[in-house]
Each structure stands twice: as structure tokens, then as C-alpha cells.
Amino acid sequence: MVPFEGIIAGPFLGASAAFIGVVVGRFSKPEFFFVENFFGIAEPAGAFAAGLLFTKRWKIVAAIYLLLLGVFFLHPLARLIPMWTLWDIYVAFFAIFPAAVVVRRTSQDSTDIRSLFFSLALVTFVSVELDVLIRVFMLTVLGLYQAYPIPTDLLPEIFIAGALTTPLEAAYAVVACTLVGVPLMISLEKSGLLRLMNSDKRRKRTI
Numbered sequence: 001m002v003p004f005e006g007i008i009a010g011p012f013l014g015a016s017a018a019f020i021g022v023v024v025g026r027f028s029k030p031e032f033f034f035v036e037n038f039f040g041i042a043e044p045a046g047a048f049a050a051g052l053l054f055t056k057r058w059k060i061v062a063a064i065y066l067l068l069l070g071v072f073f074l075h076p077l078a079r080l081i082p083m084w085t086l087w088d089i090y091v092a093f094f095a096i097f098p099a100a101v102v103v104r105r106t107s108q109d110s111t112d113i114r115s116l117f118f119s120l121a122l123v124t125f126v127s128v129e130l131d132v133l134i135r136v137f138m139l140t141v142l143g144l145y146q147a148y149p150i151p152t153d154l155l156p157e158i159f160i161a162g163a164l165t166t167p168l169e170a171a172y173a174v175v176a177c178t179l180v181g182v183p184l185m186i187s188l189e190k191s192g193l194l195r196l197m198n199s200d201k202r203r204k205r206t207i
């Protein structure tokens with residue numbers, strides 16, 4: 001749901017909807033390790049990124065990626081963690097640029113199913129991986145690994161395992177969002193709701 005919230009409602013309303021979902025969902029039924037509930041803050045960030053990409057503000061998303069990665073690389077824990085384990089995040093960063101191209105093409109011709117398919121796939125991938133990057137940032141830079149607690153010498157093993165499982169989860173999200181999202185976006189476009197929301201976003205930016 002996170003990419004759809006940003007794509008349909010825009011970056012700010014989409015992030016707000018995701019945040020409400022986090023608060024209601026995670027705190028009404030907390031995780032066994034209570035600290036894991038705080039990682040839910042990454043979900044609104046993912047919706048925010050999806051909304052920015054679909055409103056052609058991809059430079060902000062790229063800046064967020066660069067900022068978080070830069071701070072992470074400067075952190076002392078980065079020396080312990082194999083850098084290759086973040087390979088999916090690196091791929092997502094470079095996927096921002098083709099995402100910007102196909103989103104622009106989709107906005108020019110909303111009936112282009114192929115462009116819509118690739119737009120949803122790339123935007124979903126970038127937003128889901130930003131969710132992952134923020135969780136990495138919180139775990140290491142913000143020191144939430146200490147709240148479990150996780151020994152620092154165990155962090156490399158955790159990241160190596162994540163390098164194999166996290167991309168599979170991202171792939172699942174991309175497949176699910178494209179299969180559901182293409183007919184959903186077409187239905188919203190035909191009903192006029194999507195045009196109404198987009199015109200409202202443009203009006204707010206103008207104001």
C-alpha cells in the first residue's frame with residue numbers, strides 16, 4: 001500500500017496516510033521486540049518518495065538517498081558492514097533516473113500502458129528501497145541495534161542475510177504493485193478521480 005498512498009494522494013497526504021497506518025497498526029498490535037515498532041517510520045518516507053517521483057520531483061528523492069548513504073558511510077559501523085550487502089539500495093538509487101523519464105512520459109500520455117507499467121515498477125522499487133535504507137540508517141547510525149540488543153560483531157552476518165532476503169521482498173512488492181496498480185490507475189483515470197487529484201496538486205503548488 002505504501003507506494004499507492006504516495007502515487008495517488010501525493011507526497012504529503014500519502015505520507016500522512018502511511019503514518020496513521022503505522023500508528024494504528026503497529027501500536028495496536030506491537031511487535032514482540034518493541035523497538036521494531038519504531039522502524040515503521042520508514043513507511044511514510046516510502047510513500048513520500050513515491051509521491052515525489054510521481055509529481056516529477058525526483059531530485060529530492062535522489063538527495064535523500066545521497067544524504068542517508070553519505071552519513072551511513074561516515075559512521076564507524078560502516079567499517080564493520082560489508083558495503084556490497086547494500087547492493088539493492090545502490091541499484092534503487094540509480095533507478096531514480098529512468099523512473100523520472102518514464103513518469104514524465106506517463107504524465108504526457110496516461111493511456112500508454114507500457115509507460116504506466118514501468119512507472120509503477122520503478123517508483124515502487126525506489127520507494128520500497130528507501131524504506132529499507134531508512135531502516136538501515138535507524139539500526140546503525142541512530143543506534144537502535146543496541147535496543148535489542150545486537151552485538152556489533154553480529155551486524156555483518158545480519159546484513160549479509162539481508163542482502164539475500166531484502167531484494168526478494170522488494171521484487172515481490174514490485175510485482176504486486178504493478179499487477180494491481182496498472183488496472184487501478186486506469187480505472188481512476190477513466191473515472192476522472194486521478195485527473196481531479198492531479199489538478200488539485202498542481203493548483204496547490206501554484207499557490
